[in-house]
Amino acid sequence: xxxxxxxxxxxxxxDAARRLFGEGGLGAVTVEAVARRAxxxxxxVYRRYADRNAVLAAAWLEVAEGEVVVPESADPxxxxxxxxxxxxxxFGANAEPLRSLMAQAQFEPELRQxxxxxxxxxxxxxxxxxxxRLAPGASQADVGAVVDMAFGAMWYRLLVGHDTPGPALxxxxxxxxxxxLA
Amino acid sequence: xxxxxxxxxxxxxxDAARRLFGEGGLGAVTVEAVARRAxxxxxxVYRRYADRNAVLAAAWLEVAEGEVVVPESADPxxxxxxxxxxxxxxFGANAEPLRSLMAQAQFEPELRQxxxxxxxxxxxxxxxxxxxRLAPGASQADVGAVVDMAFGAMWYRLLVGHDTPGPALxxxxxxxxxxxLA
Amino acid sequence: xxxxxxxxxxxxxxDAARRLFGEGGLGAVTVEAVARRAxxxxxxVYRRYADRNAVLAAAWLEVAEGEVVVPESADPxxxxxxxxxxxxxxFGANAEPLRSLMAQAQFEPELRQxxxxxxxxxxxxxxxxxxxRLAPGASQADVGAVVDMAFGAMWYRLLVGHDTPGPALxxxxxxxxxxxLA
Amino acid sequence: xxxxxxxxxxxxxxDAARRLFGEGGLGAVTVEAVARRAxxxxxxVYRRYADRNAVLAAAWLEVAEGEVVVPESADPxxxxxxxxxxxxxxFGANAEPLRSLMAQAQFEPELRQxxxxxxxxxxxxxxxxxxxRLAPGASQADVGAVVDMAFGAMWYRLLVGHDTPGPALxxxxxxxxxxxLA
DNA sequence: CCTTAAGCGAGACGGTACGTCCAGTCTTTGG
DNA sequence: CCAAAGACTGGACGTACCGTCTCGCTTAAGG
Numbered sequence: 141x142x143x144x145x146x147x148x149x150x151x152x153x154x155d156a157a158r159r160l161f162g163e164g165g166l167g168a169v170t171v172e173a174v175a176r177r178a179x180x181x182x183x184x185v186y187r188r189y190a191d192r193n194a195v196l197a198a199a200w201l202e203v204a205e206g207e208v209v210v211p212e213s214a215d216p217x218x219x220x221x222x223x224x225x226x227x228x229x230x231f232g233a234n235a236e237p238l239r240s241l242m243a244q245a246q247f248e249p250e251l252r253q254x255x256x257x258x259x260x261x262x263x264x265x266x267x268x269x270x271x272x273r274l275a276p277g278a279s280q281a282d283v284g285a286v287v288d289m290a291f292g293a294m295w296y297r298l299l300v301g302h303d304t305p306g307p308a309l310x311x312x313x314x315x316x317x318x319x320x321l322a
Numbered sequence: 323x324x325x326x327x328x329x330x331x332x333x334x335x336x337d338a339a340r341r342l343f344g345e346g347g348l349g350a351v352t353v354e355a356v357a358r359r360a361x362x363x364x365x366x367v368y369r370r371y372a373d374r375n376a377v378l379a380a381a382w383l384e385v386a387e388g389e390v391v392v393p394e395s396a397d398p399x400x401x402x403x404x405x406x407x408x409x410x411x412x413f414g415a416n417a418e419p420l421r422s423l424m425a426q427a428q429f430e431p432e433l434r435q436x437x438x439x440x441x442x443x444x445x446x447x448x449x450x451x452x453x454x455r456l457a458p459g460a461s462q463a464d465v466g467a468v469v470d471m472a473f474g475a476m477w478y479r480l481l482v483g484h485d486t487p488g489p490a491l492x493x494x495x496x497x498x499x500x501x502x503l504a
Numbered sequence: 505x506x507x508x509x510x511x512x513x514x515x516x517x518x519d520a521a522r523r524l525f526g527e528g529g530l531g532a533v534t535v536e537a538v539a540r541r542a543x544x545x546x547x548x549v550y551r552r553y554a555d556r557n558a559v560l561a562a563a564w565l566e567v568a569e570g571e572v573v574v575p576e577s578a579d580p581x582x583x584x585x586x587x588x589x590x591x592x593x594x595f596g597a598n599a600e601p602l603r604s605l606m607a608q609a610q611f612e613p614e615l616r617q618x619x620x621x622x623x624x625x626x627x628x629x630x631x632x633x634x635x636x637r638l639a640p641g642a643s644q645a646d647v648g649a650v651v652d653m654a655f656g657a658m659w660y661r662l663l664v665g666h667d668t669p670g671p672a673l674x675x676x677x678x679x680x681x682x683x684x685l686a
Numbered sequence: 687x688x689x690x691x692x693x694x695x696x697x698x699x700x701d702a703a704r705r706l707f708g709e710g711g712l713g714a715v716t717v718e719a720v721a722r723r724a725x726x727x728x729x730x731v732y733r734r735y736a737d738r739n740a741v742l743a744a745a746w747l748e749v750a751e752g753e754v755v756v757p758e759s760a761d762p763x764x765x766x767x768x769x770x771x772x773x774x775x776x777f778g779a780n781a782e783p784l785r786s787l788m789a790q791a792q793f794e795p796e797l798r799q800x801x802x803x804x805x806x807x808x809x810x811x812x813x814x815x816x817x818x819r820l821a822p823g824a825s826q827a828d829v830g831a832v833v834d835m836a837f838g839a840m841w842y843r844l845l846v847g848h849d850t851p852g853p854a855l856x857x858x859x860x861x862x863x864x865x866x867l868a
Numbered sequence: 869c870c871t872t873a874a875g876c877g878a879g880a881c882g883g884t885a886c887g888t889c890c891a892g893t894c895t896t897t898g899g
Numbered sequence: 900c901c902a903a904a905g906a907c908t909g910g911a912c913g914t915a916c917c918g919t920c921t922c923g924c925t926t927a928a929g930g
Binding site: 505508509510513539543546547548 | 876877878881883884
């Protein structure tokens with residue numbers, strides 16, 4: 141009976157959030173500004189998202205969806221390098237918002253949880269699978285450590301800003317991981 | 323000629339900030355609360371720090387000053403493990419504020435710079451030295467990547483929260499780094 | 505379409521302002537205190553009034569609305585005395601806030617205008633009528649001067665505080681006005 | 687032994703206050719601004735004046751000093767008219783600050799007292815003398831009422847702003863006072 | 869076709885913190 | 900002891916968002 145939620149509002153909200161981020165960083169993405177920019181009432185935002193952080197999460201986790209394609213050739217090290225290269229490429233496109241999101245998550249446990257559930261954990265699992273194919277004999281713990289090293293290197297560069305995670309890092313990481321787990 | 327700034331106020335402000343962080347996280351560290359807790363006028367805070375973020379920066383950067391002791395035994399892999407173990411231990415003691423600091427730095431380019439200068443770069447250089455002693459033949463680029471992998475793993479765990487960087491990670495990292503650069 | 509402004513908040517704000525004035529004079533009527541006392545957010549005050557002064561204005565102008573009853577007996581001097589007596593009586597009840605209002609108006613041209621329109625001019629017109637009935641031959645200018653003398657005496661006593669405008673002054677003013685315009 | 691107070695500072699302070707009033711009204715006359723403009727420390731102001739209001743009083747009551755010259759010819763009504771004319775003229779020159787001062791005095795009992803002592807009372811006494819010479823038989827109370835009417839009319843016009851107290855008012859006031867007390 | 873329940877844009881609501889500005893006091897160094 | 904300078908506590912200012920609540924209006928679906 142009730143009127144269904146407007147799909148137009150859905151996209152308008154997330155678009156507005158992304159546009160505002162582009163213009164003024166995370167600080168410009170206030171719920172009020174998003175609602176105004178989207179031509180939507182504040183309540184329409186809060187009907188969809190619990191709070192500001194949920195909006196932020198939705199806006200950029202949506203963007204980051206579906207970017208995890210697992211190559212499955214005969215050469216596991218090539219597969220690994222390719223996977224990381226693609227990942228870093230996709231990341232690079234959204235480096236700024238993801239960096240901000242990770243930072244924001246440090247202040248908001250709930251957002252941190254969401255980030256892990258929607259983003260981190262899946263990627264860790266996928267990389268772990270790839271590594272196990274690469275080195276079937278490696279211990280669970282070593283695989284976990286290598287996963288943290290690979291993603292850690294990427295985030296570390298993003299956060300510290302001394303270098304960019306790109307194809308070169310992907311190649312090197314694949315090589316070093318192979319050697320480490322051999 | 324004018325009255326000099328009160329050193330008592332200096333320490334009272336930073337102490338108050340740290341205590342409030344301990345009690346309620348970053349959100350509890352408002353300028354107003356800091357001033358009240360420190361028994362100081364708000365203006366006295368704003369005379370020292372441009373804004374809330376500057377207060378946060380000062381409070382945690384002061385805490386995070388400290389020695390990086392480099393072990394130099396005959397066994398480079400042991401040295402590496404020991405170095406990382408100590409580092410992770412020292413970090414762990416201030417994990418929460420440092421996590422917040424790194425997050426805050428993502429919103430404050432100036433703080434990010436300070437953080438690198440006072441923290442990150444020194445530790446990266448030290449680790450790079452250790453790695454070069456461990457694997458004299460390794461390329462500069464590989465060493466850099468391994469440094470990012472090691473510190474990256476630590477920060478990544480801190481930020482994502484799925485695991486703690488502790489002695490076990492230190493050992494494993496040392497082992498994997500050895501293997502990777504061999 | 506939006507939710508209409510709360511009438512309860514309207515009255516709560518002005519009541520709070522008046523009560524605070526009663527307790528601590530004009531100095532006690534801060535926007536923050538008003539909001540707190542009224543059980544209202546600061547923004548709710550600022551949504552209605554441009555600033556603190558506008559709140560003060562509204563609070564006392566509302567109080568000061570009231571009838572100017574013109575007695576019309578066969579004895580114009582008695583009528584005059586009665587009119588002034590009533591006026592002074594009504595004034596006396598709100599002497600403090602009105603005194604403050606007149607003072608505040610000296611800093612706020614807009615309020616000064618409002619005060620004249622809602623207050624001063626009507627009373628001046630009424631008194632001028634009464635005086636013309638009392639002394640049909642008096643010049644317009646003399647009548648105007650006497651009006652200023654009568655109200656002036658009242659305000660002067662209020663502002664300077666050396667004496668109170670009461671029935672005695674009303675009688676004397678009526679007598680002197682009669683003599684002056686004869 | 688003690689260094690004497692600087693006369694230069696004395697005048698610099700009051701000049702600064704008057705200049706600031708000219709530029710931005712009473713609101714611009716803060717103690718800090720006065721001190722800065724006068725090239726003087728805040729304490730030097732507070733050494734001379736109890737508080738901001740005392741500075742204001744000093745700045746404009748000094749200006750208004752010595753303006754009361756009592757004419758003593760054979761024609762008391764002419765004397766009265768002349769006295770009022772001069773008074774209004776002197777007033778007119780400082781109408782704005784005196785208006786502000788009277789307004790401010792409504793919020794600051796101490797200032798109100800000062801204003802009376804240094805200004806109002808002397809003028810009232812002088813006018814009462816003149817009136818007694820004009821009408822030796824008039825009752826004390828009637829004289830007092832006429833004094834309030836005359837000064838009241840002046841202040842009333844100043845405060846309400848519907849007309850200016852000038853020579854015309856002075857003449858009319860003299861005439862009406864004569865008639866009233868006859 | 870007509871209820872009816874929920875969605876909608878708009879923006880008011882109680883709160884809380886921000887960063888600014890003065891008041892009036894205190895504390896330096898230097899006449 | 901006076902002076903200039905400016906730091907000190909204290910507290911109000913007016914602004915900006917947060918997340919909630921409430922208007923009048925619109926839009927399905929089920930009776």
